[in-house]
Amino acid sequence: xxxxLGPPADDWVPGLVALDIDGTLLKWVEGTGQHYEQVTEAxxxxxxxxxxxxSHVVLxxxxxxxxxxxxxxxxxxxxxxxxxxxxxxxxxxxLFRYPPLEIVHEExxxxxxxxxxxxREHPEALVAVEERGVGYKVNRPFPEGELSGxxxxxxxxxxxxxxxxxxxxRDPSASVEDFVALGARLGLHGTDYVVGWTAWLDLCPLGVSxxxxxxxxxRQLGLTADDVxxxxxxxxxxxxxxxxxxxVAMGQAVPEVHEAADATTESVYDDGAAVEIRRWFPA
Numbered sequence: 001x002x003x004x005l006g007p008p009a010d011d012w013v014p015g016l017v018a019l020d021i022d023g024t025l026l027k028w029v030e031g032t033g034q035h036y037e038q039v040t041e042a043x044x045x046x047x048x049x050x051x052x053x054x055s056h057v058v059l060x061x062x063x064x065x066x067x068x069x070x071x072x073x074x075x076x077x078x079x080x081x082x083x084x085x086x087x088x089x090x091x092x093x094x095l096f097r098y099p100p101l102e103i104v105h106e107e108x109x110x111x112x113x114x115x116x117x118x119x120r121e122h123p124e125a126l127v128a129v130e131e132r133g134v135g136y137k138v139n140r141p142f143p144e145g146e147l148s149g150x151x152x153x154x155x156x157x158x159x160x161x162x163x164x165x166x167x168x169x170r171d172p173s174a175s176v177e178d179f180v181a182l183g184a185r186l187g188l189h190g191t192d193y194v195v196g197w198t199a200w201l202d203l204c205p206l207g208v209s210x211x212x213x214x215x216x217x218x219r220q221l222g223l224t225a226d227d228v229x230x231x232x233x234x235x236x237x238x239x240x241x242x243x244x245x246x247x248v249a250m251g252q253a254v255p256e257v258h259e260a261a262d263a264t265t266e267s268v269y270d271d272g273a274a275v276e277i278r279r280w281f282p283a
Contacts, residue, residue: 014229018230020061024233038074043273047075057077060087064132088217091202095216107208111203115169118201122169134152139155169200192209209236212239214228231276235257242260246263249263251272252269
């Protein structure tokens with residue numbers, strides 16, 4: 001939990017609702033690392049209720065910016081006549097306003113040593129770095145549907161030869177447990193890392209997370225963590241859920257996410273995000 005005044009009172013109204021996307025707003029396709037690019041009516045209406053009440057909705061995801069604007073569009077964020085939306089992308093390393101897409105803050109790092117360390121243990125792993133506005137530079141193609149945009153093949157030295165905001169490492173032949181153990185074993189000095197639902201490793205700048213990105217947004221809006229309701233389901237949501245006044249885990253989240261959260265809602269398959277939002281923004 002964040003260092004706040006304690007659990008919110010029933011009359012507390014969040015000034016900002018921070019929402020993860022995959023597994024929180026969008027349902028996962030069972031047995032895959034992919035998701036349905038569809039927002040249910042319940043989720044759409046709940047988000048609309050937040051906006052109608054005058055509070056902010058901030059999408060906060062591990063996705064790159066060009067993979068998030070389509071979700072903002074599905075939710076009609078921002079509403080016509082409203083100020084441009086704030087969006088936290090790349091697990092907090094990139095902040096942008098939309099529309100139009102304008103990067104307003106970016107944290108970068110030298111990922112070459114960390115990537116080399118991972119590849120020594122997983123030489124067949126796939127590596128990707130965002131090529132903004134196009135897709136990703138990759139050493140080899142990722143499984144279909146796992147990356148948005150084009151995949152441009154390039155040597156590893158070209159992919160991580162200059163500072164980057166985020167690196168994705170994927171080994172389809174490995175397990176989640178393999179990558180959790182790998183991260184703990186290597187330490188990956190000079191970076192932070194997150195293991196996804198599959199053998200998917202996100203490397204990001206040290207100290208950067210969804211929480212740090214949201215903190216930056218809050219400062220711009222005159223808010224603090226005490227004003228924030230955050231909802232998520234993945235390991236990349238841990239810092240965000242601990243930081244927010246109220247952090248809520250989706251029902252299907254892994255155990256460490258439930259442990260980090262203040263409460264648990266229904267699963268994504270039962271519109272858990274909408275259930276939690278409606279507690280504070282009833283119909």
